[in-house]
Amino acid sequence: MxxxxxxxxxxxxxxxxxxxxxxxxxxxxxxxxxxxxxxxxxxxxxxxxxxxxxxxxxxxxxxxxxxxxxxxxxxxxxxxxxxxxxxxxxxxxxxxxxxxxxxxxxxxxxxxxxxxxxxxxxxxxxxxxxxxxxxxxxxxxxxxxxxxxxxARPDGVRATAPDWLAQRWIAAYGAETAQAIMAAHLAEPPLDLTVKSDPQGWADQLGGAALPTGTVRIPKAGDIAALPGFADGAWWVQDVAAALPARLLGDVAGLRVADICAAPGGKTAQLAAAGASVTAVDRSASRMARLEANLARLGLAAEPVVADAAAWEPGTRFDAILLDAPCSATGTLRRHPDIAWIRREAEIARLADLQGRLLRRAFDLVTPGGTLLYATCSLEPQECEAQISKILGSGLAIERKPIAASEIAGLGQCITPDGDLRTLPCHAPWPEGAAPGDGGMDGFFAARLVRTA
CATH class of the missing domain: 1.10.940.10 (NusB-like)
Known part of the structure; x- marks a missing residue:
């Protein structure tokens, strides 16, 4: 055997x-x-x-x-x-x-x-x-x-983006600035946090720095959920540039505000923490579930609505609307480098069409005298400045309300000649001439509009 x-x-x-x-x-x-x-x-x-x-x-x-x-x-x-x-x-x-x-x-x-x-x-x-x-x-x-x-080869920075995207940045910002944008994408970004209160106290506790805008910046974080304050809902992750648009609505305490295309909820949290009655709208049920989970951890409340914002009929108007429009997200390549290689140039025109429809719908939903804040995390003028020019030239009862540097902690380099917000990855999160900052910021655009009577 x-x-x-x-x-x-x-x-x-x-x-x-x-x-x-x-x-x-x-x-x-x-x-x-x-x-x-x-x-x-x-x-x-x-x-x-x-x-x-x-x-x-x-x-x-x-x-x-x-x-x-x-x-x-x-x-x-x-x-x-x-x-x-x-x-x-x-x-x-x-x-x-x-x-x-x-x-x-x-x-x-x-x-x-x-x-x-x-x-x-x-x-x-x-x-x-x-x-x-x-x-x-x-x-x-x-x-x-x-x-x-x-x-030692000199062409490393130029190769950080596909040629079609690099050419768009050169056309929009000039060769020198485009080179600085691409160089900024090579650096690992720090962790930025929006805190409910006491930025300096949390910066000290977390070993970071309190930026002039109130964002707390940590060089390297490791396991985010293990950091002090996470479980208590004292802060949430949000790039310093992404935290600027909600500030441009001013004092929102007691106002009815719609955050359109809201997930994952960073701006919703800012508005709710500032005392607004927020309706958060997003077409994705899974992303909305993530938004609700984030708000629950933070101890903040908003009315969640899963809907296509372009066809949404809430039956009321809002005192203010923040439209963080779907976009190519080319401003976030510091944190999401895959976007440069996943996106195709033809997608930008399709997204621009959607942005125009959402912007027009948001106008319908804001009350006369109310504020409409349009924002994208894109570096592409077609998705940003061109959208504002289009709606201002449409004959609608709407006008631009220029942004002042004092509203964004003195970051004058981030204000365009037209008075819109434009941050670039190569911008330091400090006022010009102030203490040097490092780590840059995401590329964001925001324009503040008011619906006239």
């Missing part, structure tokens, strides 16, 4: 291989399948998945995937020198493996031998691209050997 054979335990993956495999999958999904980075990070990739990793490895996955996508154009341009021709579709995830590997060698200071070994292991395990593991080995070894020369 034969003795049963013992089942062999599956071989353990080398240290760090699972984290790098998931990072490769996320990068491949974001860059080659046009899935947003946030969505990709929420998906459990592979058999192990993010949830099975140790906290430190999960953090490494996020850093590695985000930095690879942030540097995608630059890395792809550098790798092209080592590839005779583009890889075929049959190469599977080989290109993503190369980009993730190059990012570690060039920008994350990971030892080259560890990068090459794990990258070759990932290539060998990729059913579609296993025949390219020799190429992966050769290319990454050459990248490691040429590291200093590659980092």
């Amino acid at each position: 034969s003795t049963p054979r013992r089942r062999q335990k599956p071989a353990r993956e080398p240290a760090g291989l699972a984290a790098r495999r998931i990072a490769v999958e996320i990068v491949d999904d974001a860059l080659h399948r046009r899935q947003t980075l946030d969505a990709a990070l929420d998906v459990e990739h592979g058999q192990a998945g993010l949830a099975a990793l140790e906290p430190r490895d999960r953090a490494f996955v996020k850093v590695l995937a985000t930095e690879t996508i942030r540097r995608h154009g630059q890395i792809r341009a550098l790798l092209s020198a080592y590839l005779d021709k583009p890889l075929p579709k049959s190469a599977g995830r080989t290109m993503a493996i190369l980009e993730v590997g190059a990012c570690q060698i060039l920008f994350l200071d990971v030892p080259a031998h560890a990068v090459v070994d794990t990258a070759v292991g990932l290539a060998a395990a990729d059913r579609a691209g296993r025949h390219f593991r020799g190429l992966v080995n050769a290319v990454l070894r050459r990248v490691a050997g040429d590291r200093e020369a590659l980092l």
Whole structure:
């Protein structure tokens, strides 16, 4: 009688291989399948998945995937020198493996031998691209050997955005400012918080700085939910630029305000905390659920409405409306670098049409004498200044109410000649001539309009 054979335990993956495999999958999904980075990070990739990793490895996955996508154009341009021709579709995830590997060698200071070994292991395990593991080995070894020369190349900043987007910024802002915008996108952004009260006190407690606008800025945060004040609802995450538009409505205490396209709720929270009676409108039920969860944590209240704002019939008018219109989000590339590579230029015209319809509908919903605040997180004039010019020239009873620098803590560099708000990623969150600030801010536009009698 034969003795049963013992089942062999599956071989353990080398240290760090699972984290790098998931990072490769996320990068491949974001860059080659046009899935947003946030969505990709929420998906459990592979058999192990993010949830099975140790906290430190999960953090490494996020850093590695985000930095690879942030540097995608630059890395792809550098790798092209080592590839005779583009890889075929049959190469599977080989290109993503190369980009993730190059990012570690060039920008994350990971030892080259560890990068090459794990990258070759990932290539060998990729059913579609296993025949390219020799190429992966050769290319990454050459990248490691040429590291200093590659980092000294002068075209790194220009490659941080696709050519069509860079050309739009050059046309809108000039070559020098466009270069500064792209350079700002290369830096990891700090964490910005909007606090209910006592910005300086929270800055001291969290090891950050209180910006002139009242935002608390933390250089590196780690696990946000573990920070003091999160569970108590003392603050919420919101870029300093994103916190400016709601301020432009002035004293909203006791006013009926509609926040249109409200999710995830940062501006709704600002308005509710300031004493407004807020109706928050968004067409996405899942995003509205997130807004309600955020408000519950903060101990704030608003009336949630899931509806298409362009066809919404509330049966009443509002004292003020904040329309944070859906847009290309090109102003948020510091925090969402995948947007540069997911967006297509043709989408901007489609979004501009939607913005025009929403702006016209918002006009109908604001009471005569009331304020309509139009905002986007876009750098594209077609979605911003052009929308305001269009509605002001439409014959409607509406006029611009210019914004003063004193309303935004003296940030005069963020006021356009027409009196609108325009922040750029290369702007410092300090008044000109004041103490130097770092970290920049998201690109935002806001125009304040008043419906006349």
